[in-house]
Amino acid sequence: xxxxxxxxxxxxxxxxxxxxxxxxxxxxxxxxxxxxxxxxxxxxxxxxxxxxxxxxxxxxxxxxxxxxxxxxxxxxxxxxxxxxxxxxxxxxxxxxxxxxxxxxxxxxxxxxxxxx
Amino acid sequence: xxxxxxxxxxxxxxxxxxxxxxxxxxxxxxxxxxxxxxxxxxxxxxxxxxxxxxxxxxxxxxxxxxxxxxxxxxxxxxxxxxxxxxxxxxxxxxxxxxxxxxxxxx
Numbered sequence: 001x002x003x004x005x006x007x008x009x010x011x012x013x014x015x016x017x018x019x020x021x022x023x024x025x026x027x028x029x030x031x032x033x034x035x036x037x038x039x040x041x042x043x044x045x046x047x048x049x050x051x052x053x054x055x056x057x058x059x060x061x062x063x064x065x066x067x068x069x070x071x072x073x074x075x076x077x078x079x080x081x082x083x084x085x086x087x088x089x090x091x092x093x094x095x096x097x098x099x100x101x102x103x104x105x106x107x108x109x110x111x112x113x114x115x116x
Numbered sequence: 117x118x119x120x121x122x123x124x125x126x127x128x129x130x131x132x133x134x135x136x137x138x139x140x141x142x143x144x145x146x147x148x149x150x151x152x153x154x155x156x157x158x159x160x161x162x163x164x165x166x167x168x169x170x171x172x173x174x175x176x177x178x179x180x181x182x183x184x185x186x187x188x189x190x191x192x193x194x195x196x197x198x199x200x201x202x203x204x205x206x207x208x209x210x211x212x213x214x215x216x217x218x219x220x221x222x
């Protein structure tokens with residue numbers, strides 16, 4: 001089955017710093033990558049959709065200059081939270097699919113970000 | 117804009133019970149769907165795909181009702197390990213709803 005590796009699993013950073021989260025598809029080519037955020041006891045909120053080699057499409061209300069997404073290859077996408085603040089503390093999770101979505105969409109294991 | 121709506125529950129059922137959830141969708145052009153389960157503080161895991169003919173996998177059965185624009189998930193002989201949040205999503209639009217929380221009790 002498809003595997004998506006997400007790192008780091010947990011990160012604590014100081015307010016004002018930037019954090020990069022990586023998602024790699026290990027055994028398939030991830031044509032499309034989705035990035036989500038989930039606050040405690042709330043639903044997954046789609047932040048952006050990225051297709052390899054093109055700019056990400058951000059959901060309404062998500063600041064593209066704050067949440068930088070790079071999907072430069074078919075196996076790697078990164079989300080950088082710039083100038084993080086405590087309110088950015090959340091569970092960030094990616095999901096990926098090959099072009100035909102043969103495996104559905106596979107999720108990474110998530111990154112728990114705490115900004116202090 | 118919510119593509120899917122689910123009863124958030126919680127559904128509390130005894131072990132061995134049969135339980136069913138519905139998920140209504142707004143885009144009539146959606147052809148297929150996914151059911152995921154998410155355990156607390158974990159990533160969602162794909163449970164099953166749902167196409168026009170429905171799908172069955174062991175104790176789990178999913179069906180698609182195009183006329184009424186909903187998909188259903190039926191769980192037979194509930195196990196304690198089935199306790200989770202169940203999420204549906206159209207395959208062409210990966211915006212999730214709130215999901216349905218299921219708790220199976222001894």
